[in-house]
Amino acid sequence: MQAPVLDVKKLKTSFFSDDGEIPAVDDISFSVKKGEILGIVGESGCGKSVTSLSIMKLVPQPPGKIVSGEILLNGENLVPVSERRMRQIRGNEIAMIFQEPMTSLNPLFKIGEQLIEAIKIHKKGNKKEFEKQAVDMLKLVGLPRAEGIMNEYPHQLSGGMRQRVMIAMALSCGPKLLIADEPTTALDVTIQAQILALMKSLNEKLDTSIVMITHDLGVVADICQRVIVMYAGKVVEEASVLDIFKNPKHPYTMGLLQSVPDIRNKQDRLYSIPGNVPKPGSITTGCRFAARCEFVHDRCLADDPPLYAVEEAGHHTVRCFLHDTGGNGHHD
C-alpha cells in the first residue's frame, strides 16, 4: 500500500481557560491516501473544525494548543515546524475551504485580487501569468464569464458561485490535500449537489486528496470512500463508506443512520438521537456516549473503551465494548 498523504497520529488539541483544559480533539488518528476522499462526520461541537484547523495549525492560540500527537504530511511532522514553514505549506500543499461562502471571501477586495494573491504567495511569475492562471481556475470550477468575475466583488456573486471561487482559490496552487469544512452546509440542495459533483470531478481530474468534513451522511455516501465518525473529540468508528452504511457497529453510528430515513434525501439533518453531545472534557471516566446509549452496561461507566477491530471487514474499527471479542483492542 502507498504511503498516505496525511497521517494524523494521536492528535490532541485542547483549549485552556480558567476552568482548566478542555480537550476538543482527544487522541484521534486517521490517514488519507493519495486521491482518496475521507469523510469526517459527527454532530456539532464534536471537534471536526478543530481537527481541520489543527492540521493547518490555525487553531486560535491562545486559548487553543496542539498538546500532543503528530500530523505527518508526506512524512513531515507539522506539529513542531516553524510558522514560516507552515506558511509555505498553507495554500500550497494543504488548502482549505470553509462552511460559509458568504463570509469566507474578503468583501473589500475583487475576486481577481484575492485569487491572484493566493497564487502569488507560492508561485513565481508576472502579473499576466497570474491573471491567466486565475481566470483558468475560475473556468475549471465551471464559472461562466470568468474574466468578468475577476473584476467583481464577493457581494455581487451568489453563495454557490462564491463557494466555486473558494474552491478555485484553494486549488490554484495544486495542493496535495484539500480540507473542506462543511463546504455545502450553507447552500441549498441543488447547489449542494453541484458543488459536490464539482469536488468529485476535480478530485478525479487533479488527484487531490480530500478531507470532507460534514454532519450529513448523505454527503458521505455521495463522494467519500472512507469515513471516520467522531463523537465528543474522539473517533468512535472508522470504516469504508460501504461498511458504515451496510454494517455500522457503534451505537452512535447506528443512531446517526437511523435518523436518516433515506440517505439520498439530503434535506434531512441527522440529529434525532436523544440527548446532546457532552461538553468536551465534561466526561472523564467511562464511554463518552454512555448517557445516550441504549446498550450501556456497567463496564461502559467504569472504563473508556479502546478502538476494537471488527473481524470480518478490512479496516473497520469501533470504540465500543460490545465489540470486544478479546484480543482485538487497539488500545489507542
Place this chain on the structure above:
Amino acid sequence: MLAYTIRRILSLIPVLLGLSLIVFFMIRAIPGDPAQIILGQLATKEAVAELTKQLGLDQPWFVQYFTYLGGLFTGDLGESIKTKSAISEEIWPYLAATLELSFCAIAIAIFVGVNAGIISAWYQNSWFDYIAMVLALIGVSMPIFWLGLMEQWVFAINLDWLPTSGREEVRNPISSITNIYMIDTLIQGRFDQLWDVIKHLILPSVALATIPMAIIARITRSSMLEVMRSDYIRTARAKGLRMFWVVYKHSLKNAIIPVLTVIGLQTGLLLGGAILTETVFSWPGMGRYIVDAISARDYPVIQSGILVIAFIFVMINLIVDLLYAAIDPRIKYN
C-alpha cells in the same frame, strides 16, 4: 463613484444653508444692541443710528440674511468693525495657523492611534496591549489645557528642548507666502526655519492630538479584534499569507471603516480643542481671532469665524463619506 460624489456634494447644499441660518441667528440672539455696545454707553443716539445703518442692522432680518448669503457666494465674508478690512482677506493667516496645527495633530492622532490599536489587537493581552490601553484610558480623560501646561513646564521650561509658545522664532521671522509655515519654509529652501516651525508645532500638536489619539486607538483595537475573528481572515491565513499582510491589508481595510467615523468626528472636535490649545501656546490661529473678536464685539468677524470652522467640519465629514465609498464597494449599490 463620480455620480456618488456629485450626489453627496449636492446633498450638502441644504446643510450649508441651515448652517448659515443658525450662525446668523445665533449672533443676533446675543442680548443688546450691537451698535450701542460697540460705541459704548456714552454714544449719542445719532451715532448709534448711524452705525446701525452702516452695519445694515436697520433692515428686516431676511434682507440682512440674503445680503449676507449673497456675499458668501461671492466669497465675501463681510468687513471687520474693528479693523475695517475685508474678513475674507484678514482671516487667512489665522486660519492657516489653525489648519497647520490641526493637521499635524490629527496626523499624529491617526498614525499613533491606528497603529497602537492594530498592535494591541494583534498581540491581544500582551504587555503592549495593556500599557497602550491604560494610556488610552488616561488620554481620553486628559484635560488638554492642563496637559498643555504640563508639557510646557517639562519640555520647554525644565528641559528647554522645545519653545514654550508661538509659531516661529521671533529673531528669525518667516516671510510668509501661503501662511502654512511648513510649506513656506520648504519652498524657500529655509530648512533651518522649517526645523524651527516643527519645534514650535510639537508641543501644541501633541496636546491637541492626545484625546483623539486615545479614542482612535481604542476604536481601532476593538474593530480589529472583531475583524480578525472573521472567516475571510481565516481564509487569508489559510492561503499562507504572512501575518503582517493579513493584519495590515485584509484586516485593516475592513476595520478602518468604523474608525473613519470616529476620525471625522474627532477632527471636528479637534477644531474646537484647537481654540483652547491656542490659548495655552499663544498660537496665532482662529481661536485667537475669534476670542479677540468677541472681546471687541466685532460681530461680523465672530459670525464669519464660526461659519468658516463649521464649514470645515462639514467638509471633513464629506471627505469621510467619500472615503467610505472608496473603501467599501457595497456602499454605492444600496
